[in-house]
Amino acid sequence: MNIINNNKIGLDYKRSMKEAVNFFKKNRLHESLAIINRLRHHGYDEPELILLTAQVYDRLTFLTSEAEYEELAIETFDEIIRYSDNKKYIKKAVKLQNNFMKRISALNEEEFKAQSKAEELKKARNMSPKAWFMLGANFSVRKDPLFVINALNNAIELNDKYISALYRLAYVYQYNMNDRNSALSLYLKIIKIQPYEDNIESESTNVKTILEACTEISGIYMFNDQYKKAISVFDHAFKIVMAYGDICSIHAIKKIIANAYTSSIKLDNLPALKKHVKKNFGYDFDSILEELRIS
Numbered sequence: 001m002n003i004i005n006n007n008k009i010g011l012d013y014k015r016s017m018k019e020a021v022n023f024f025k026k027n028r029l030h031e032s033l034a035i036i037n038r039l040r041h042h043g044y045d046e047p048e049l050i051l052l053t054a055q056v057y058d059r060l061t062f063l064t065s066e067a068e069y070e071e072l073a074i075e076t077f078d079e080i081i082r083y084s085d086n087k088k089y090i091k092k093a094v095k096l097q098n099n100f101m102k103r104i105s106a107l108n109e110e111e112f113k114a115q116s117k118a119e120e121l122k123k124a125r126n127m128s129p130k131a132w133f134m135l136g137a138n139f140s141v142r143k144d145p146l147f148v149i150n151a152l153n154n155a156i157e158l159n160d161k162y163i164s165a166l167y168r169l170a171y172v173y174q175y176n177m178n179d180r181n182s183a184l185s186l187y188l189k190i191i192k193i194q195p196y197e198d199n200i201e202s203e204s205t206n207v208k209t210i211l212e213a214c215t216e217i218s219g220i221y222m223f224n225d226q227y228k229k230a231i232s233v234f235d236h237a238f239k240i241v242m243a244y245g246d247i248c249s250i251h252a253i254k255k256i257i258a259n260a261y262t263s264s265i266k267l268d269n270l271p272a273l274k275k276h277v278k279k280n281f282g283y284d285f286d287s288i289l290e291e292l293r294i295s
Helices: 013-025 029-041 047-064 067-083 087-105 109-123 129-137 145-158 163-175 180-191 203-223 227-243 250-266 270-281 285-292
Strands: none
Touching (some): 013 047, 047 067, 067 087, 129 163, 180 203, 227 250, 227 270, 250 285
């Protein structure tokens, strides 16, 4: 089965990057982000592209004060710092992230009001799982992680299959509390839930969140040198992509595939992995690697 994306034909990376940078300099941030997302969708993951992505989210955070952009900025800076091999861009990312963290660490007047309102809501009764989730998701975890954890736990107590709440809580434990074991336990719980079992969010949202959980699990297993488990996560994630091909693509699990590839080399069983993928999914693993520019 040929999975090479023909849309790459005619896609000029250098020209697109230049346009994205120009839009960024002119504060036309959503236009810049649209170009960036198109490039990343087509498998480009150069450090300069990822750094520009983080800078766009950084500026959007400054202009809008939205928690979503704040978290995306942090995640994208972390992506370079944790995964890039380019020391130059790692150094830039560390410097920019430090400046970003200093800027968002202090509560301004509006945030004090928001925190007071949040404390009032925290004491309220009969709140829905969604309300608790929104309370936790929209408050800066960097400024009060325990408050966010409490809100998310309340959402999960009301619905233990609330995928988005479980993922958000796991993410907070992993990246804000440095508790990888608690995070892994929650991520594993997420991937055992069928997307349709959580009726709070849409099925498409749940599919994407489950795949994000798979990505985090894969990363933890690689960190722990648990290569067989990293390959098993790939198998699970690939089945989801096959089942929900109208919602997602293999690009959504690029890191998982890369980790499985590395793991198979570490275990000296790459031929077996290729055979497994061909037999069970009908895909040529080498073509997947080429499509995603994994080497």
